Amino acid sequence: MHHLDIRDLSSAYGSQQILKGVTLSADKGEVVSLIGPSGSGKSTLLRVLIGLTPPTGGDVRIAGETVNYANRKSVRALRDRMSIVFQQYNLFQNMTVLRNVTIAPVKIRKRDKDEVHTQARALLTKVGMAEKEDAYPDQLSGGQQQRVAIARALALNPEILLLDEVTSALDPERVNEVLDTIRSLTREGITMIIVSHEMAFVKEVSTRVVMMDDGQIVEEGPPEQIFDNPQKQRTRDYVGTILRH
Ligand SMILES: Nc1ncnc2c1ncn2[C@@H]1O[C@H](COP(=O)(O)OP(=O)(O)O)[C@@H](O)[C@H]1O
Numbered sequence: 001m002h003h004l005d006i007r008d009l010s011s012a013y014g015s016q017q018i019l020k021g022v023t024l025s026a027d028k029g030e031v032v033s034l035i036g037p038s039g040s041g042k043s044t045l046l047r048v049l050i051g052l053t054p055p056t057g058g059d060v061r062i063a064g065e066t067v068n069y070a071n072r073k074s075v076r077a078l079r080d081r082m083s084i085v086f087q088q089y090n091l092f093q094n095m096t097v098l099r100n101v102t103i104a105p106v107k108i109r110k111r112d113k114d115e116v117h118t119q120a121r122a123l124l125t126k127v128g129m130a131e132k133e134d135a136y137p138d139q140l141s142g143g144q145q146q147r148v149a150i151a152r153a154l155a156l157n158p159e160i161l162l163l164d165e166v167t168s169a170l171d172p173e174r175v176n177e178v179l180d181t182i183r184s185l186t187r188e189g190i191t192m193i194i195v196s197h198e199m200a201f202v203k204e205v206s207t208r209v210v211m212m213d214d215g216q217i218v219e220e221g222p223p224e225q226i227f228d229n230p231q232k233q234r235t236r237d238y239v240g241t242i243l244r245h
């Protein structure tokens, strides 16, 4: 049984079909990266997975359990297992770093406050932000804020982590610190679905790379296949273009 099993998933905005039957699986601890041109549906796929955009067909199973996206309780249970980090880190501006990380586990999950704080400090250490626990977001660089956002997502103890272009809004010199953080997470057995334009990074950390175009999967395979020996012309064209830049 796959950890995450997506079958024939479709989604639409109004009458415009966006995802056109995506079938994809990930085993526990796998790092699956989605690449493909802007508008190909990568973000939509992640949004459907986490229950922000309703699917119009197909199904998603986590460890064999089908998610019912029409049911609030099922979506809540899903979010106990899956977290997402976006390009725009969206930290709560009026809260310290520590409170940003602890608020959901304490207020929503009703977990023990001391235990949550201990874990939050460990996570902030892991992302290299321990010294900043009392800082407010506007006192931090974009890269630092994004690392806090990652710690905040991890404080929910996700089995599956979705990362949507988390370095795209950062100054170039801040990209590596965030990639280093993600790199360390890939060794911890969290199943990850990553959307990123950092191709060297994608090639290095992914167990599998998925090429998307026009709401569909064009090709998937190990990074060596996708980047060095693509089997489809569309993949060859896309990879050729981005690697030339
Ligand atoms: N909220 C929305 N309303 C209408 N169309 C949308 C919305 N979000 C995305 N789209 C459209 O869905 C398609 C896929 O977008 P997206 O999933 O963001 O692609 P990607 O992340 O691969 O760039 C695009 O054509 C985009 O214009």
Ligand SMILES: [Mg+2]
Binding pocket: 042, 043, 044, 165
């Ligand atoms: Mg996107």
